[in-house]
Amino acid sequence: MTVAVIGGGAAGLVAAIYASKNNKVILIEKNEQCAKKILVTGNGKCNYWNTDQNISHYHSRNMDLIESLNTENNRQEILSFFEKIGIVPLIKNGYYYPYSGTATSIKTALMLEVKKQNIEIKNNYFVKDIKKENDQFIISDGNEIISVDKVILATGSLAYYKDDSANIGYNIAKKFGHEIVKILPSLVQLQGNEKYFKDWMGIRCNSIVNLYQDNDYIKSEEGEILLTDYGISGICVFNISGIAARLLDDGHDVFVNINFVPWYKGNNFVNWLDERSTYIGERKLDEFLEGFLNYKLAHVILKVSNIDKNKSWNELSLSEKNMLANNFINFSLKITGTNSFDKAQVCSGGVNTLEINKDTMESLIVPGLYFAGEIIDVDGDCGGYNLGFAFLSGMTAGINVGDLRD
Ligand SMILES: Cc1cc2nc3c(=O)[nH]c(=O)nc-3n(C[C@H](O)[C@H](O)[C@H](O)COP(=O)(O)OP(=O)(O)OC[C@H]3O[C@@H](n4cnc5c(N)ncnc54)[C@H](O)[C@@H]3O)c2cc1C
Numbered sequence: 579m580t581v582a583v584i585g586g587g588a589a590g591l592v593a594a595i596y597a598s599k600n601n602k603v604i605l606i607e608k609n610e611q612c613a614k615k616i617l618v619t620g621n622g623k624c625n626y627w628n629t630d631q632n633i634s635h636y637h638s639r640n641m642d643l644i645e646s647l648n649t650e651n652n653r654q655e656i657l658s659f660f661e662k663i664g665i666v667p668l669i670k671n672g673y674y675y676p677y678s679g680t681a682t683s684i685k686t687a688l689m690l691e692v693k694k695q696n697i698e699i700k701n702n703y704f705v706k707d708i709k710k711e712n713d714q715f716i717i718s719d720g721n722e723i724i725s726v727d728k729v730i731l732a733t734g735s736l737a738y739y740k741d742d743s744a745n746i747g748y749n750i751a752k753k754f755g756h757e758i759v760k761i762l763p764s765l766v767q768l769q770g771n772e773k774y775f776k777d778w779m780g781i782r783c784n785s786i787v788n789l790y791q792d793n794d795y796i797k798s799e800e801g802e803i804l805l806t807d808y809g810i811s812g813i814c815v816f817n818i819s820g821i822a823a824r825l826l827d828d829g830h831d832v833f834v835n836i837n838f839v840p841w842y843k844g845n846n847f848v849n850w851l852d853e854r855s856t857y858i859g860e861r862k863l864d865e866f867l868e869g870f871l872n873y874k875l876a877h878v879i880l881k882v883s884n885i886d887k888n889k890s891w892n893e894l895s896l897s898e899k900n901m902l903a904n905n906f907i908n909f910s911l912k913i914t915g916t917n918s919f920d921k922a923q924v925c926s927g928g929v930n931t932l933e934i935n936k937d938t939m940e941s942l943i944v945p946g947l948y949f950a951g952e953i954i955d956v957d958g959d960c961g962g963y964n965l966g967f968a969f970l971s972g973m974t975a976g977i978n979v980g981d982l983r984d
Contacts, residue, residue, distance in 0.1 A: 579600075579601045579602070579727045579728065579980060580601065580602045580603075580604065580726040580727050580728075581597045581601045581602070581603050581604070581726060581727065581729070581730065581979050581980065582603075582604045582605075582606055582715065582717055582724060582726040582728075582729050582730070583597065583603060583604070583605045583606065583729075583730045583732060584606050584705050584708075584717070584730065584732060584733055584747070585606070585607065585731070585732035585733040585734055585747065585951070585953075586605050586606070586607030586609070586611075586612030586613060586699070586701075587612070587613060587614075587615055587616070587734050587951060587968070588613070588615070588616055588951060588965050588968035588969065588972070589732040589734075589950035589951025589952070589968035589969070589971055589975075590605060590607075590612075590730070590732035590950065590951065590972065591605070591612060591613060591689075591972070592659075592688070592950075592968070592969050592972035592973050592976065593730045593732055593948075593950045593971075593972035593973070593975045593976040593979075594692060594695075594697050594730075594976065595688070595691050595692060595697070595976065596972070596973050596975075596976025596977050597730065597975075597976040597977075597979045597980055598695035598696070598697050598976075599695075599977075599980065600980035601728075601979070601980040602698075603695070603697045603698070604697075604698045604699075604700060604724065604726065605692065605697050605699045606700045606703050606705060606717065606724070607699065607700070607701050607702075607703065608702070608703065608704040608743065609701065609702070610702055611701060612685075612688075612689065612692075612699065612701070613684075613685040613688060613689065615734070615738060616681055616684055616685050616688075616965075617681050617682065617685060618681070618738070619681055619965060620673075620675060620681065620962075622680065622681050623675050623676075623679055623680060623681060624675060624676060624681030624683075624684045625673045625674065625675055625960075625961065625962040625965070626660070626665075626674050626675070626676070626684055626962055626965045626966070626969075627656065627657065627660075627667070627673075627674035627962045627965070627969075628672050628673055628674065628962040628963060628966060629669065629672035629674075630672050630961075631648055631653055631963075631966065633645055633648055635958050635959040635961065635963045636648075636956055636957070636958045636959075636963060636967065637764075637820055637821070637926060637956070637957050637958070638931055638955050638956045638957070639759050639930065639931070639955055640930075640931050640932050640955075642931065642932075642936055643931035643936045643954070643956065644931075644956050644967065645936075646936035646937060647936070647967075647970040647971060647974055648970065652970055652973065652974070653970075655973060656966070656969045656970060656973060659969075659973070660684075660687070663688065663690070663691045664687045664690075665677075665683060665684065665687055666678075672961070673961055673962055674962055700724075703719050703722070704719050704743070704746075705717055705718070705719060705733075705746060705750070706718055706719055706746065707720075707750070708731075708750050708754075710754075710946070710947075713727070713946070714726070714727065715727070715728065715729045715947070717729070727946065728946045728947070728948065728979050728980075729946065729947050729948065730948040730949070730950055730972075730975045730976070730979055731747055731750065731751060731947065731948065731949050731950070731953060732949070732950040732951045732953065732968075732972065732975075733746065733747025733748075733750075733953050734747070734951060734952045734953060735761065735924060735925035735928065735952040735953065736761055736922075736925055737764075737765075737919055737920075737922040737923055737924045737925045737952070738919075738922065738923065739919065739920060740920045747953050748761065748928070748953065751929050751949070751953065754941065754943060754944045754947060755943045755944065756929050756930060756933050756941065756943060757929075757930040757933065758927065758928060758929060758930070759926075759927040759928060759929075759930055759955040760827065760927045761925050761926070761927040761928065762820070762823040762824060762827055762916075762925060762926050762927055763819070763823055763916050763917065763918065763919050763921070763922035763925060763926075764816075764819055764820030764823060764922060764923070764924050764925055764926040764957050765816040765817075765819060765820065765922060765923035765924050765957075765959075765960060765964075766816065766819045766823070766916045766917050766921055766922035766923070767806065767808065767809060767810065767811040767815065767816075767819070767916065767917040767921060768809050768810050768811075768815055768818075768819055768822055768834065768915075768916055768917075769808045769809040769913065769914055769915040769916060770808075770810070770911050770912055770913055770914055771912070771914050772911070772912075774878045774881060774882065775805075775806065775807050775808065775809065776807055777878050777881075778805040778874060778875055778878045779805065779806055779807040780805070780806075781804075781872050781874055781875050782802055782803070782804050782805075782812075783802070783803060783805075783838060783871075783872055783875065784800075784801065784802055784803075784840055784841075785800070785801075785802075785803045785814070785836050785837055785838050786799070786800045786814075786836070786837040786840045787799050787800075787803060787810070787814050787815060787818060787834050787836055787837075788834065788836075788837070788908075789818040789821060789822060789832070789833075789834055790832070790833040790834070790835060791825045791830045791831070791832060792830055792831050796818075796821060796825075797818055797821060799814035799815075799817045799818055800814055800840055801813050801814035802814070803815060803836065805875070808917070809911070809913070810834065810836075810911070813960045815834075816923065816959075816960050817959045817960055818834070819916055820926045820957055822834075822913055822916065823916045823926065824926060826913065826914075826915060826916070831912070832912070832913040833910055833911065833912055833913065834910075834911045834913055835908045835909065835910050835911075836908075836909040836911060837906075837907050837908065837909075838871060838875065838879070838906050838907075838909060839870060839871075839906050839907060842907070847906060847907055848896075848899050848900060848903045851891060851899065851902075852891075852899075854866075854891075855890075855891040855892055859890060859891045859892040860890050860892065861890060861891075862887060862888050862889070862890060863876075863880060863885065863886075863887050863888070863889055863890065863891060863894075864876050864877060864880065864887040866890065866891050871906070879902070879905050879906065879909065880902070882905060882909075883898070883901050883902050883905050885898055885901070885902060923960075923964070924957045924958070924964050925952065925957065926955070926957045927955055928952065928953050928954045928955040928956070929949050929953055929954050929955060930955055931955050931956065934949055934954065937974075937978070938974065938975070938978035939975035939978060940975075940978065940979075948975040948978070948979050949971070949975065950968070950971040950972040950974075950975040950976075951967070951968040951971055951972060952964065952967075952968065954967075954971060956971075
């Protein structure tokens with residue numbers, strides 16, 4: 579049986595390797611080489627897995643598919659696969675990287691295995707259309723026709739690309755009758771529309787970001803936040819961005835309340851500041867705040883609180899103290915949008931998981947058509963979860979595409 583894997587990314591490469599155990603496999607990639615995106619992952623170091631594979635790190639309109647893939651057996655299989663093809667893991671806080679310190683090692687190991695399994699690679703072949711005729715899939719780039727028994731569609735998402743050529747994969751799935759859950763950027767920066775952004779631009783600080791839909795609390799993340807001229811960035815922001823994007827798209831008001839003093843675990847910050855003032859309470863406020871707040875950020879918060887930076891803490895009224903303390907812990911920022919797809923690490927949305935057999939990755943609409951990777955409506959948090967899903971889904975599609983029990 580001949581299987582075509584469309585897309586030579588993380589999911590497609592793993593799918594092709596597993597499918598090659600029982601089948602002739604043709605790996606079709608529009609670029610001049612495969613695995614280009616893998617090279618930019620994890621800042622060039624490729625965070626390819628996480629010890630904590632809890633499904634709470636994944637997002638989908640329906641979680642059954644990821645739940646079904648994320649078994650102990652499948653996780654062990656992925657880890658032993660990477661060891662077998664030569665990757666020694668370096669595990670930092672649960673994040674897996676190749677010990678070599680470079681994403682190139684993952685790409686090279688996968689490509690050498692592709693070669694070892696005699697998988698035929700067709701680079702520079704941009705699939706424009708796939709039809710099914712008499713149990714055969716007819717693949718076309720507008721010039722050359724490739725005819726195969728089965729297809730694994732692993733064309734990825736719109737994330738990171740400046741053009742929308744990755745749309746073709748979604749369009750093919752749509753043409754075969756699949757619903758595409760609306761594609762939105764995820765793991766992406768959040769935008770606001772505030773004059774003070776120019777003043778806080780460039781500040782990095784630890785914080786807790788709390789996401790709100792209208793007045794309802796949704797989710798918190800803690801970590802380093804980067805304050806920018808368009809809004810906020812950083813891993814903790816990325817991890818709430820997918821939900822924020824979907825809420826905005828649904829027409830909700832979205833707010834992020836930022837806690838700039840995450841180290842304070844008490845419940846009365848005014849008291850804490852009062853105690854601090856016993857020795858240095860005569861200082862001007864911007865000097866008083868130095869030591870736990872970046873001075874540029876202190877200026878922004880004083881300005882937003884409408885409090886004169888030349889006053890001292892001891893000169894403030896109780897309501898001014900309360901307002902200031904509240905703005906350190908609950909700095910409210912209205913979110914107006916996200917940065918565009920090319921700035922996003924992944925997309926949320928994609929092929930509806932309810933239309934995919936969760937044990938095999940085969941389409942429930944078109945027999946012989948399989949899906950793997952980010953084209954599917956599953957996205958994960960930062961931390962190796964997206965490559966993790968690409969590998970789990972790719973492996974499952976690859977194993978099952980050639981299952982002669984079909
Ligand atoms: C900057 C950045 C950093 C990231 N860091 C991490 C990280 O550290 N850890 C992590 O887990 N995830 C990370 N990700 C996310 C991760 O890279 C993706 O989730 C993963 O690569 C998805 O794999 P995929 O195979 O589904 O898609 P892709 O890797 O995008 O592969 C799809 C392939 O299909 C090809 N293709 C598309 N359409 C066609 C067509 N019509 N014809 C032929 N070929 C086609 C594309 O050229 C591409 O090679 C990062 C992403 C970015 C952008």
